[in-house]
Amino acid sequence: MAKLFGTDGVRGLANGHVTAELALDLSVSAAHVLAERGTFAGHRPFAVVGRDTRISGQFLEAAVVAGLASAGVDVLLLGDLPTPGVAYLTGSLGADLGVMLSASHNAMPDNGIKFLARGGVKLDDAIEDAIEARLEEPWERPTGADVGRVRTHATAIDEYVAHLTGTVDRPLAGIKVVLDCANGAASVAGPQALRAAGAEVVAICAEPDGLNINEGCGSTHLDVLQKAVVEHGADVGFALDGDADRCLAVDASGAVVDGDQILAILALSLREQGHLHDDTVVATVMSNLGFVNAMKAAGVTVRQTVVGDRYVLEEMKAGGFSLGGEQSGHVIMSEHATTGDGLLTTLQVLRRMAATGSSIADLAGVMTRLPQVLVNVPGVDKARADSDEALAAAVAEATAELGETGRVLLRPSGTEPLVRVMVEAATAEQAQGVAERLADVVRERLAL
Numbered sequence: 001m002a003k004l005f006g007t008d009g010v011r012g013l014a015n016g017h018v019t020a021e022l023a024l025d026l027s028v029s030a031a032h033v034l035a036e037r038g039t040f041a042g043h044r045p046f047a048v049v050g051r052d053t054r055i056s057g058q059f060l061e062a063a064v065v066a067g068l069a070s071a072g073v074d075v076l077l078l079g080d081l082p083t084p085g086v087a088y089l090t091g092s093l094g095a096d097l098g099v100m101l102s103a104s105h106n107a108m109p110d111n112g113i114k115f116l117a118r119g120g121v122k123l124d125d126a127i128e129d130a131i132e133a134r135l136e137e138p139w140e141r142p143t144g145a146d147v148g149r150v151r152t153h154a155t156a157i158d159e160y161v162a163h164l165t166g167t168v169d170r171p172l173a174g175i176k177v178v179l180d181c182a183n184g185a186a187s188v189a190g191p192q193a194l195r196a197a198g199a200e201v202v203a204i205c206a207e208p209d210g211l212n213i214n215e216g217c218g219s220t221h222l223d224v225l226q227k228a229v230v231e232h233g234a235d236v237g238f239a240l241d242g243d244a245d246r247c248l249a250v251d252a253s254g255a256v257v258d259g260d261q262i263l264a265i266l267a268l269s270l271r272e273q274g275h276l277h278d279d280t281v282v283a284t285v286m287s288n289l290g291f292v293n294a295m296k297a298a299g300v301t302v303r304q305t306v307v308g309d310r311y312v313l314e315e316m317k318a319g320g321f322s323l324g325g326e327q328s329g330h331v332i333m334s335e336h337a338t339t340g341d342g343l344l345t346t347l348q349v350l351r352r353m354a355a356t357g358s359s360i361a362d363l364a365g366v367m368t369r370l371p372q373v374l375v376n377v378p379g380v381d382k383a384r385a386d387s388d389e390a391l392a393a394a395v396a397e398a399t400a401e402l403g404e405t406g407r408v409l410l411r412p413s414g415t416e417p418l419v420r421v422m423v424e425a426a427t428a429e430q431a432q433g434v435a436e437r438l439a440d441v442v443r444e445r446l447a448l
Contacts, residue, residue: 005128007308007414011103011112014056018111020063023101027067029134030097030115033127039096039118048093048153050078050086051101052185052243055210056111060101064113069148070141073097078156080208082185082244084341085160087120091338092159094118102185102243105220106415108213120338122310157189164193164343167336171198172350178237179346180225181206182218186244186343193343199350202232214241219248219329219342226254236353236360240342245309246329247342249349251361259329260291261364262349266331267300268366269352270323275335276300282315282324284308285409289424291327294367308414309340370406371428373435375421380446382412382419394441398423398434406431410438419446 004010010026012018034040047068051057065075076093078086083100090098098116106112115123115131123131177199181187183206191203205217205224217224219239229237229250237250249257263281270276280301283291287304295302303319305311309332312324316334325331330340337344353360385391391410398408406425413420421438425431 004132007310008104009100009112009114011106011110011415013109014054014060014111018060018113020059023060023063023113024067025135026113026131027064027099028071028139029131029137031068031071031073032134032139033130034097037127045073045096046076046094047073047097047099048076048078048086048089048095049099049101050081050083050089050156050185053080053183053187053208053210053213054103054108054111054242057101060111060113064099064101065150068097068099069150071148072142072146073148075148075150076153077150078153080185080188081156081160082189082341082343083114084245084337084339084344085156085185085189087116087339088160088163088337089120089153089156090116090118091120092163100243104243104245104415105214105218105241108211108215122313122339157192161189161193161196164347165196167344168197168347168351170351170354172354173198175236175350175353176200176202176232176234177350178202178204178225178228178232178234179206180204180217180228180237180239181244182214182240182242183208183212184214184218184240184242184244186240190240190244190343193347194350197347197350202228202234204228218242219246222248222250222256226250226256230254236350238342238346238349241329244342245340246326246331247345248329249360251364252359253361255361257360257364258369259325259327259331260288260369261367262329262345263323263325263331264291264294264367265349265352265360265363266333266345267295267323268298269348269355271300275322277320277322280319280321282312282319282321284312284326286327286422288327288367288369288372289407290367290369298366307411313339370424370426371431372422372424373428373431375435375439376413376418377421377439377442378418379448380419380442381448382417382446384446385410385412385419385442388445391441391445394438398438401434402430408434408438410442
């Protein structure tokens, strides 16, 4: 059987790969594994469950709850809430387990299951492997008073918003913001949090109907936000993804401010406040060389990991670092959160704008992005991407061609059935040419 857990939980076509049966079995298995590891020792086990706005989240939520309660775990239903909100409440409510039902930025037909350990942190690989190994095993079922209770936690959004606004130490009055909620999990919490912090907010794509999450909006479709910022004469715009664990921005002219630039803004802000531990920021190998060069010039060390916010977080925890993130807009601020949080990131960038009186364009100008091209190659055997000798030779040849003015990164996606080819170069034309050439090699060598 193929490995179920990817870099961010179990994800796939809802009612195709991610079925009610799988959701129930995973929940039962998770309860058993955590019980045997002593997580529930000395008390009645307790879990929180949240979801994004996909209609499939309704039946998957029912299945997860059934699995947990049948295994003797009490459950609090959080309703539609961002992934970082579920993570926060897992910790603040003292839950033994958090479950988030979301496929993040994927299209509506997909869904996913993410488990969070006590404190709101992602499960490590060993625990995920143990959960997967225990699926469908025989077990002794509790009966009578030993089965779990299920309740609704009606104040989940208000508690999460209060946490977010508590991180902002100055009013955001005078800043006009367009917030694209991707018709997703932050459609209520997002505008509420920004308004509570004092910003003037124009909320767009904040009317989820169960079917329109990420549809032509959000962080994967920035043209909607760009147009809205210009039309409304806003100072800045932010676009979330479906579960709001990341965000991207645009300036007043509609120019994109990506995750690397956001990370640079926050790194300098935290250092000025004395909160950037060891003057170090954690990023991934996908970070633009312009970000690395800008941080070096500013005296900030960059630690790089493989792609995936869980690996960024692992490096942050290992070194006690306070800031990390990805170019895609996942930003982790460990002083306030255990995972990437698009709304927290938005508020902290707005705080920096308020503190300095600068536009986001001026703040992002600390770094100059090298031209970067990313080509996704679907329909290939991504498992062979790291072992094909001819492909490795093509990458080596391209790397030599680029020299010190660029680089090549080829990697299989951790969440989708495709291989990503990323090329940075001195010019956009060179980056595009090299990327397309390597993409052709991937299609030829890894064809199914």
